[in-house]
Amino acid sequence: MKLVTAIIKPFKLDEVREALSAVGVTGITVTEVKGFGRQKGHTELYRGAEYVVDFLPKVKIEAAIKSEILEQVIEAIEKAANTGKIGDGKVFVFDLEQAIRIRTGETGADAL
Amino acid sequence: MKNLFRKFIAVLAMLGVVGLNAVPLAAFAQDKPGAEMKAEAKPAPAKEEAKPAPVPNKGDVAWMLTSTALVLAMSVPALALFYGGLVRSKNMLSMLMQVFVTFSLVVVLWCIYGYSLAFTEGNAYFGGFDRLFLNGTFDATKGEFAMAATFSKNTPLYELVFVAFQATFAAITCCLILGAVAERIKFSAVLIFMVLWFTFSYAPIAHMVWFWMGPDAYTDPKVVEAMNAKAGLIWQWGALDFAGGTVVHINAGVAGLVGAYLVGKRIGYGKEAMSPHSLTMTMLGASLLWFGWFGFNAGSALEANGSAALAFMNTFLATACAVLAWTFGEWLFKGKPSMLGAASGAVAGLVAITPAAGNVGICGAFVIGIAAGLVCLWAVNQLKRWLGADDALDVFGIHAVGGTLGALLTGVFNSQSLGGPGLVTDWVTGKVGSNPIWDQFLVQAQGVGMTIIWTGVVAIVAFKIADLIVGLRPAEEEEREGLDIAEHGETAYHM
Numbered sequence: 001m002k003l004v005t006a007i008i009k010p011f012k013l014d015e016v017r018e019a020l021s022a023v024g025v026t027g028i029t030v031t032e033v034k035g036f037g038r039q040k041g042h043t044e045l046y047r048g049a050e051y052v053v054d055f056l057p058k059v060k061i062e063a064a065i066k067s068e069i070l071e072q073v074i075e076a077i078e079k080a081a082n083t084g085k086i087g088d089g090k091v092f093v094f095d096l097e098q099a100i101r102i103r104t105g106e107t108g109a110d111a112l
Numbered sequence: 113m114k115n116l117f118r119k120f121i122a123v124l125a126m127l128g129v130v131g132l133n134a135v136p137l138a139a140f141a142q143d144k145p146g147a148e149m150k151a152e153a154k155p156a157p158a159k160e161e162a163k164p165a166p167v168p169n170k171g172d173v174a175w176m177l178t179s180t181a182l183v184l185a186m187s188v189p190a191l192a193l194f195y196g197g198l199v200r201s202k203n204m205l206s207m208l209m210q211v212f213v214t215f216s217l218v219v220v221l222w223c224i225y226g227y228s229l230a231f232t233e234g235n236a237y238f239g240g241f242d243r244l245f246l247n248g249t250f251d252a253t254k255g256e257f258a259m260a261a262t263f264s265k266n267t268p269l270y271e272l273v274f275v276a277f278q279a280t281f282a283a284i285t286c287c288l289i290l291g292a293v294a295e296r297i298k299f300s301a302v303l304i305f306m307v308l309w310f311t312f313s314y315a316p317i318a319h320m321v322w323f324w325m326g327p328d329a330y331t332d333p334k335v336v337e338a339m340n341a342k343a344g345l346i347w348q349w350g351a352l353d354f355a356g357g358t359v360v361h362i363n364a365g366v367a368g369l370v371g372a373y374l375v376g377k378r379i380g381y382g383k384e385a386m387s388p389h390s391l392t393m394t395m396l397g398a399s400l401l402w403f404g405w406f407g408f409n410a411g412s413a414l415e416a417n418g419s420a421a422l423a424f425m426n427t428f429l430a431t432a433c434a435v436l437a438w439t440f441g442e443w444l445f446k447g448k449p450s451m452l453g454a455a456s457g458a459v460a461g462l463v464a465i466t467p468a469a470g471n472v473g474i475c476g477a478f479v480i481g482i483a484a485g486l487v488c489l490w491a492v493n494q495l496k497r498w499l500g501a502d503d504a505l506d507v508f509g510i511h512a513v514g515g516t517l518g519a520l521l522t523g524v525f526n527s528q529s530l531g532g533p534g535l536v537t538d539w540v541t542g543k544v545g546s547n548p549i550w551d552q553f554l555v556q557a558q559g560v561g562m563t564i565i566w567t568g569v570v571a572i573v574a575f576k577i578a579d580l581i582v583g584l585r586p587a588e589e590e591e592r593e594g595l596d597i598a599e600h601g602e603t604a605y606h607m
Binding site: 044045046047048049051052053 | 385386387388446447448450452453456492493496497506509
């Protein structure tokens with residue numbers, strides 16, 4: 001099993017969700033996050049005061065998946081979240097040791 | 113279900129009792145004017161009776177009561193929201209609380225002694241103590257109301273209406289100062305400062321600028337000098353201030369700047385971002401201020417007449433002009449037209465047209481509005497940097513600068529040669545004329561100068577005393593945590 005974490009542009013969330021469903025991902029967790037990368041922040045001006053905002057809002061998606069579909073999942077996210085501009089985000093992949101469905105007690109791939 | 117029904121019946125019954133009680137009261141209220149009318153309708157006896165004392169015009173009374181409520185809305189919630197939106201979310205409630213409680217505190221002080229100090233006969237600087245606890249404004253045994261003067265002969269107003277209207281002015285003026293020291297002053301220090309500053313700056317400045325004996329006192333050319341001598345100092349000089357350019361805005365704006373210096377800069381000022389937490393609230397507050405300001409300015413005519421109409425229109429026009437001026441000025445010089453800029457422009461325009469409202473014509477409103485937008489935009493940028501104080505919400509840049517601009521330009525555009533209404537040059541006959549523009553300008557400048565010095569000195573002393581008693585600032589840790597939790601034990605938003 002793998003845990004895929006993707007940081008994407010907030011307005012791409014729906015497209016990514018659809019693309020993931022299409023390749024057989026049955027559930028994801030979404031968090032609104034802030035951070036910085038290569039994309040520069042912007043300045044905000046309030047009367048005489050100017051502030052540089054370097055932390056930009058992003059969406060973090062987490063999906064626990066069977067190892068077999070990893071390539072398809074990565075491809076789906078890459079395609080759906082791509083705008084070609086700086087700040088499109090990143091995908092991280094981790095090995096997932098165990099998964100448990102709380103209601104039934106199922107473990108491993110059955111719990112996904 | 114049955115229980116609910118019983119409750120419903122109980123509420124109905126209570127309403128019925130209240131309603132029944134109200135009936136005799138209403139009947140009593142209606143009795144009085146009826147009785148007076150009967151007296152007037154009696155056939156006149158052979159000898160000439162003295163003319164009955166004039167009674168207030170119901171339209172005037174209705175308008176002034178409405179205006180009073182409008183000005184209340186300028187403080188709570190309008191100013192509180194305008195300021196509240198501009199602070200960080202951790203200080204939102206402290207801003208709302210400071211405005212809410214300062215407003216209430218000043219209204220109470222106003223009724224105890226403030227009104228008397230400001231609006232009764234005394235010397236040229238302070239009034240007297242005739243109206244302590246509003247003594248004498250209403251005689252309960254005879255059911256008689258005392259009268260206050262307006263700007264027309266034989267047109268009195270119930271003094272209680274005037275007291276209430278002016279109470280809202282005193283209270284909002286004190287609240288304005290809070291923006292300059294926002295996010296870093298102790299609540300207890302605010303209260304101590306307000307009592308002192310209200311007593312020794314607001315009341316005397318209001319007396320100096322606005323107290324006079326009223327048009328009916330000017331019965332004969334022989335009494336003019338004596339009556340003038342009883343008026344407030346700045347009124348005697350001949351300075352015009354329709355609704356409070358000096359009394360309200362310069363008074364508060366300068367005290368705010370003094371506060372910004374004495375309280376010191378917010379921790380992290382210039383290093384950390386201190387972005388407004390909700391410009392939506394600020395826009396809402398600014399709009400409500402504009403709405404309430406019609407009561408503030410047009411109400412300052414004290415009558416529902418042409419002067420009120422002129423003040424109303426000018427308040428409309430100058431504000432719109434200032435919004436456009438600030439917006440386009442910012443767009444041009446700063447790159448983007450911001451919402452905060454438009455809201456600030458509105459307040460700048462409102463401030464500047466305040467002393468001018470019924471004292472200038474439409475042409476004056478255009479010029480004052482555009483000038484206010486541009487000059488205050490400069491003041492919150494360049495001037496603020498020169499001053500070097502952390503005037504957190506630009507009380508000086510908008511209220512003192514806008515108020516000064518308005519007060520000076522009132523002297524220019526009052527002239528009938530520039531479309532202004534002119535001024536009463538002789539209160540005995542009510543003759544209207546114009547002073548030479550330069551002369552009036554200098555008189556206005558004199559009034560502005562006096563106000564700046566007076567409020568500046570009082571504010572220094574008042575902040576120092578508050579500092580000695582409780583200290584001005586919360587502990588560093590408390591300031592970082594936010595005044596909402598540290599001072600009030602609450603949080604504005606739970607999300």
